[in-house]
Amino acid sequence: MSGAAVLDVQDLDVVYDTASGPARAVNRVSFALRPCQRLGLIGESGSGKTTMGTALMRLTRAPGRIAGGRILLDGADILTLSPRELRATRLRDIALIPQGAMSALNPVMRLRAQMVDAILAHEPGRSKVELDARISELLTRVGLDPVVADRYPHELSGGMKQRAVMAIATSLSPKVIVADEPTSALDVVVQRQVMQTLGRLQAGLGAAVVLIGHDMGLIAQFADTVGVMYAGRLVEIGPVAAMIEAPRHPYTQLLIDSLPGIDVKRRLTGIPGLPPPLVTLPDGCPFAPRCPLAHDRCRSELPSPQTVAPEHRVACHLYPEHESLPPFRAAEATA
Amino acid sequence: MTAPLVELRGVKQVYGGFTALDTLTLSVPDRAATLAIAGESGSGKTTLARILLGFIEPTQGEVRYRGKDIATMTKAERFEFRREVQPIFQDPFDVFNPFYRIDHVLEMPLFRFGLARTKAEARPLIEDALERVGLRKQDTLGRFPHELSGGQRQRIMVARAVLLRPRLIVADEPVSMVDASLRATILDEIRDLNRNLGIAFVYITHDLTTAFQICDDIVVLYQGKVAEAGAVERVIGAPKHPYSQLLVSSIPLPDLSRRWGDEGMEVPAEQSDRRSDGCRFAPRCPHVMAKCWSVDPARSLADPDRAVACHLDTDGAPLSGEDIAQVFTEGDANEAATHA
Numbered sequence: 001m002s003g004a005a006v007l008d009v010q011d012l013d014v015v016y017d018t019a020s021g022p023a024r025a026v027n028r029v030s031f032a033l034r035p036c037q038r039l040g041l042i043g044e045s046g047s048g049k050t051t052m053g054t055a056l057m058r059l060t061r062a063p064g065r066i067a068g069g070r071i072l073l074d075g076a077d078i079l080t081l082s083p084r085e086l087r088a089t090r091l092r093d094i095a096l097i098p099q100g101a102m103s104a105l106n107p108v109m110r111l112r113a114q115m116v117d118a119i120l121a122h123e124p125g126r127s128k129v130e131l132d133a134r135i136s137e138l139l140t141r142v143g144l145d146p147v148v149a150d151r152y153p154h155e156l157s158g159g160m161k162q163r164a165v166m167a168i169a170t171s172l173s174p175k176v177i178v179a180d181e182p183t184s185a186l187d188v189v190v191q192r193q194v195m196q197t198l199g200r201l202q203a204g205l206g207a208a209v210v211l212i213g214h215d216m217g218l219i220a221q222f223a224d225t226v227g228v229m230y231a232g233r234l235v236e237i238g239p240v241a242a243m244i245e246a247p248r249h250p251y252t253q254l255l256i257d258s259l260p261g262i263d264v265k266r267r268l269t270g271i272p273g274l275p276p277p278l279v280t281l282p283d284g285c286p287f288a289p290r291c292p293l294a295h296d297r298c299r300s301e302l303p304s305p306q307t308v309a310p311e312h313r314v315a316c317h318l319y320p321e322h323e324s325l326p327p328f329r330a331a332e333a334t335a
Numbered sequence: 336m337t338a339p340l341v342e343l344r345g346v347k348q349v350y351g352g353f354t355a356l357d358t359l360t361l362s363v364p365d366r367a368a369t370l371a372i373a374g375e376s377g378s379g380k381t382t383l384a385r386i387l388l389g390f391i392e393p394t395q396g397e398v399r400y401r402g403k404d405i406a407t408m409t410k411a412e413r414f415e416f417r418r419e420v421q422p423i424f425q426d427p428f429d430v431f432n433p434f435y436r437i438d439h440v441l442e443m444p445l446f447r448f449g450l451a452r453t454k455a456e457a458r459p460l461i462e463d464a465l466e467r468v469g470l471r472k473q474d475t476l477g478r479f480p481h482e483l484s485g486g487q488r489q490r491i492m493v494a495r496a497v498l499l500r501p502r503l504i505v506a507d508e509p510v511s512m513v514d515a516s517l518r519a520t521i522l523d524e525i526r527d528l529n530r531n532l533g534i535a536f537v538y539i540t541h542d543l544t545t546a547f548q549i550c551d552d553i554v555v556l557y558q559g560k561v562a563e564a565g566a567v568e569r570v571i572g573a574p575k576h577p578y579s580q581l582l583v584s585s586i587p588l589p590d591l592s593r594r595w596g597d598e599g600m601e602v603p604a605e606q607s608d609r610r611s612d613g614c615r616f617a618p619r620c621p622h623v624m625a626k627c628w629s630v631d632p633a634r635s636l637a638d639p640d641r642a643v644a645c646h647l648d649t650d651g652a653p654l655s656g657e658d659i660a661q662v663f664t665e666g667d668a669n670e671a672a673t674h675a
Contacts, residue, residue, distance in 0.1 A: 044514045044515075044516060044517075045485075045514050158376075187375035187376055187541055188375070188541060188542075188543075188582060188585040188586060188587075189375065189581055189582065189585045190375075191585065191587070192584075192585040192587070192595055195587075195595070196595060196596070196597050199596075199597035200597045203597060214514050214515055215515060215587060216515065216589045217544075217586070217587035217588050217589045218587040219589075220587070220588075220589040220590070220591065220594075221587045221588075221594055221595055240591065241591055244589050244590075244591060245591075254516070255515070255516065256589060258515055258516040258518075258519040259515060259519075259544070259589055260519065260522075260544040260545050260547065260548040261544065261588065261590075262543065262544055262547045262571050262572065262583070262586065262588070265547070265548060266548070267523060268519035268520070268522050268523040268526075268545075268548055268549070269519055269520075269523070270516040270517055270518070270519040270520030270521075270523070271516040271520075272520075274484070
């Protein structure tokens with residue numbers, strides 16, 4: 001599988017140097033994506049998901065640093081590229097749709113100028129006629145009227161700004177798109193439209209997508225593969241159907257249980273307790289203090305990721321002894 | 336019959352030339368009701384919250400609290416209203432003064448409303464309120480706001496509201512800034528306050544799933560007007576207004592049998608430039624008819640416990656402003672009759 005992978009992340013470590021010691025925000029994370037694959041990366045605040053997305057672009061800034069591992073993009077490790085090679089790679093091969101499109105656009109430049117900047121940085125010497133045609137095509141592709149090219153960001157609605165950012169991010173047909181909570185500030189109807197647009201773009205380009213978010217519902221609507229992060233670790237990754245209908249990690253199940261549906265009224269249950277501080281991680285499994293199924297081994301020995309089904313890996317001591325996740329009640333969890 | 340807890344009669348709010356709320360008539364019965372006000376940005380839901388809290392006086396119309404017009408309340412009545420109707424705001428990062436410890440945030444309102452005179456008197460009340468929202472005193476008292484997590488801060492705001500033994504809590508997007516798991520916990524605690532202490536709440540949100548879970552009734556606002564109102568099982572479970580249908584179909588559910596797919600939507604997500612003199616939703620409506628552009632649909636009672644403002648719903652009996660205010664109470668009366 002790694003032979004066909006367009007993005008292959010191996011044992012990635014990202015550390016924030018803090019006054020109380022290094023905080024391991026991304027902790028030996030590995031996964032691979034084929035072209036056209038849609039990975040949804042989910043986790044609570046502080047689980048390392050945004051740090052992960054930033055690291056994939058090699059945009060990690062002090063006090064954060066990439067402390068180890070490899071990020072292979074089409075076989076080449078972006079962590080060893082020269083600054084010049086890295087600039088050429090970003091946008092052309094891997095592009096980021098950041099959180100909060102409002103702050104991603106330059107407020108004093110018309111959209112056209114910002115789009116031209118991005119294209120010319122990679123493909124200098126394009127004529128004005130070529131650029132205009134390209135910009136019209138890019139805007140149309142994300143569902144915007146080409147006339148918005150001559151507007152300033154403040155003249156656009158939130159959904160239009162998010163689309164404009166998507167048009168810039170995909171202007172050079174990247175092979176991998178990293179989208180970090182692209183719809184977090186949008187109304188539900190606009191959110192649905194923007195996600196559908198992202199889906200069409202992805203399919204048209206044949207790109208792989210890493211969608212980062214904390215809403216399992218949104219991830220399930222979009223992704224074909226779901227990865228769950230907890231305290232910097234990828235604790236489970238697998239096909240979306242298996243992850244929703246038969247997750248293996250107790251944390252994944254609790255995340256799903258905390259989502260309110262609209263079919264039956266029931267008590268809303270969150271996950272008791274808080275994630276551990278990343279500076280002083282507990283021995284053993286980082287989820288053990290909150291896990292309703294934790295046993296002695298979980299508190300002393302860190303579980304390694306193991307394959308439980310095709311393309312389905314989980315880091316939990318319940319396996320391989322158990323065939324599936326044993327039933328439990330969230331109320332039994334200790335805070 | 337006792338007067339409703341809160342009653343809005345023909346309330347209109349105009350900012351400059353923009354009408355944020357348009358002749359809204361609505362009532363919250365005085366029986367520990369749980370009412371959701373749902374809509375997108377620009378629907379007028381935050382304006383409605385500010386009017387319910389008495390923060391702004393509407394341009395037109397009246398707001399009655401337990402039968403009294405809040406604009407003409409005496410100073411003493413106004414003081415009581417301020418204690419009985421408590422807000423919880425959206426952003427747990429903005430509402431605290433960073434220079435005061437949590438103790439001060441919780442003591443001040445007790446002193447202000449004369450529920451405690453000394454710190455010693457305040458202490459047990461504060462500890463009880465903290466416990467009700469799932470906080471431990473050793474984790475919170477004596478600390479500064481920046482030492483608490485976003486979830487803890489938001490629960491402090493809930494505790495602060497509960498301390499004053501209110502009749503009504505108006506919560507404007509109280510959990511939009513916290514994670515899904517914590518969201519569930521905090522909303523469950525608010526629902527518990529309603530069950531155990533009989534506090535009514537108005538939950539203002541754009542999130543229909545949480546509205547469905549914690550509220551009995553819902554009002555869907557579109558551009559300052561009621562599109563649909565009634566029991567959540569009706570309005571969210573089987574929406575009739577095309578706008579409610581659009582909202583419900585856009586909920587991201589973790590259900591693979593209800594995936595959106597990538598095809599475009601049949602309706603524009605955002606307001607187009609074309610203005611309608613009739614139904615405000617006409618420019619986005621997939622079922623728009625000629626008369627929608629010129630005639631504003633009257634609300635009608637589609638079911639015993641649901642009202643809809645749409646020309647498609649011609650079977651329902653038209654409702655007057657007075658009638659619509661009674662939808663929730665009458666719905667319950669019918670329910671009670673069936674149970675009896």
